Amino acid sequence: MNFDFDTPPDRRGTDSQKWQKYAGRDVLPLWVADMDFRSPPALVAALQARVEHGVFGYARPVQSTVDAFVGACAQRYGWTVDPAWLVWLPGLVVGLNVVTQACTAAGDEVLTLAPVYPPFLTTPRHSGRVSTQVAWTLNAGHWEIDWEALESAVTPRTKIFLLCNPHNPLARVWRRDELERLVEFCLRHGLVLCSDEIHCDLILDPALPHIPTATLSPEIAARTITLMAPSKTYNVPGLGTSLAIIPDAAMRAKFVRATAGIVAEVTGLGYTACEAAYRDCEPWRQELLATLRGNRDFLADFVARELPGVKLEAPIEATYLAWLNVEALGLADPVAHFEQHEVGLSDGAFFGEPRGRHVRLNFGCPRATLGEALARMKRALKK
Numbered sequence: 001m002n003f004d005f006d007t008p009p010d011r012r013g014t015d016s017q018k019w020q021k022y023a024g025r026d027v028l029p030l031w032v033a034d035m036d037f038r039s040p041p042a043l044v045a046a047l048q049a050r051v052e053h054g055v056f057g058y059a060r061p062v063q064s065t066v067d068a069f070v071g072a073c074a075q076r077y078g079w080t081v082d083p084a085w086l087v088w089l090p091g092l093v094v095g096l097n098v099v100t101q102a103c104t105a106a107g108d109e110v111l112t113l114a115p116v117y118p119p120f121l122t123t124p125r126h127s128g129r130v131s132t133q134v135a136w137t138l139n140a141g142h143w144e145i146d147w148e149a150l151e152s153a154v155t156p157r158t159k160i161f162l163l164c165n166p167h168n169p170l171a172r173v174w175r176r177d178e179l180e181r182l183v184e185f186c187l188r189h190g191l192v193l194c195s196d197e198i199h200c201d202l203i204l205d206p207a208l209p210h211i212p213t214a215t216l217s218p219e220i221a222a223r224t225i226t227l228m229a230p231s232k233t234y235n236v237p238g239l240g241t242s243l244a245i246i247p248d249a250a251m252r253a254k255f256v257r258a259t260a261g262i263v264a265e266v267t268g269l270g271y272t273a274c275e276a277a278y279r280d281c282e283p284w285r286q287e288l289l290a291t292l293r294g295n296r297d298f299l300a301d302f303v304a305r306e307l308p309g310v311k312l313e314a315p316i317e318a319t320y321l322a323w324l325n326v327e328a329l330g331l332a333d334p335v336a337h338f339e340q341h342e343v344g345l346s347d348g349a350f351f352g353e354p355r356g357r358h359v360r361l362n363f364g365c366p367r368a369t370l371g372e373a374l375a376r377m378k379r380a381l382k383k
Helices: 041-053 063-077 092-103 119-126 147-153 176-189 249-259 268-280 282-306 334-340 367-382
Strands: 086-089 109-114 130-135 158-164 192-196 224-228 242-245 321-325 358-362
Touching: 041 268, 063 268, 086 092, 086 249, 092 119, 092 158, 092 192, 092 224, 092 242, 092 249, 109 119, 109 147, 119 130, 119 158, 130 147, 147 176, 158 176, 176 192, 282 321, 282 367, 334 358, 334 367
Parallel strands: 109 130, 109 158, 158 192, 192 224
Antiparallel strands: 086 242, 224 242, 321 358
């Protein structure tokens, strides 16, 4: 079956946060992690059928919704998930905040690797906790953990390690030996491991399987809260449906208590989209992956040939996000420079880096859109 990944949907003048940022300007937005592809036809059809029902009361997941997600975990990762482990949430960032509330006290420290998805850095601060970051190192074109620095960063107040698996914005897939070493690190220091796996179904390198962190041992499963969602893969982030997978009953109860009175319920449309995504949309996902691989290769070739001073320092193994080193351009504010030349990117400073070093580019869009954006970037460099 062929799906249309070539026709750009017109999102100007809609409720799109991505496009509203530049309303009234001819700027191509390649910043927030929101694809410019229509969601899978089977998912749209399921939503249309649900809307036709005409009643939108408070919702709970039905058995078929649970079965669709649990079945996908078993088929894709060999992970047998007990439905009792699931806590439904109206968004993954909500889950990060709840984990922090549930597993730490004021003044405690939350450890992570930077650069990283911005909520990893801001979530602890929202709750009066301390965000501690250890910088990645680049070694022979591969991002690696500085294990010595990681050990040095742990204090008696460190309670949680936040893991991004696969990693945003570095677009890398964790290898089993790396995860096993991280697991040993967390167990030895008594840390709760919160594993954000929202991009797990967007692995671009077929030779690199996604390994859910909680599957590595019963000991780490008892200390792991895994966060997943259909939002990035099936382009439904606006429907606000995510899951926390928490095998340990005591930790799950603590997590649920932390949601009381402050976390909204998932909507009926969100459950419908989630079920359809995991049950009916695998052919669409496979074509999406092929499209993203093509875009990734096109982008890497263009950057190498046409954008002097811009570097893709490591392979893009997962996601639809490119982490571009622009330090050689010597721009105080590279995002502002590219915006002046009609391309909207994400500033590396939001990910925990000094401004001017990196920008993040979202290539989850039709090839024509990506090609035009890169051509504009080329013109921007000539200026």
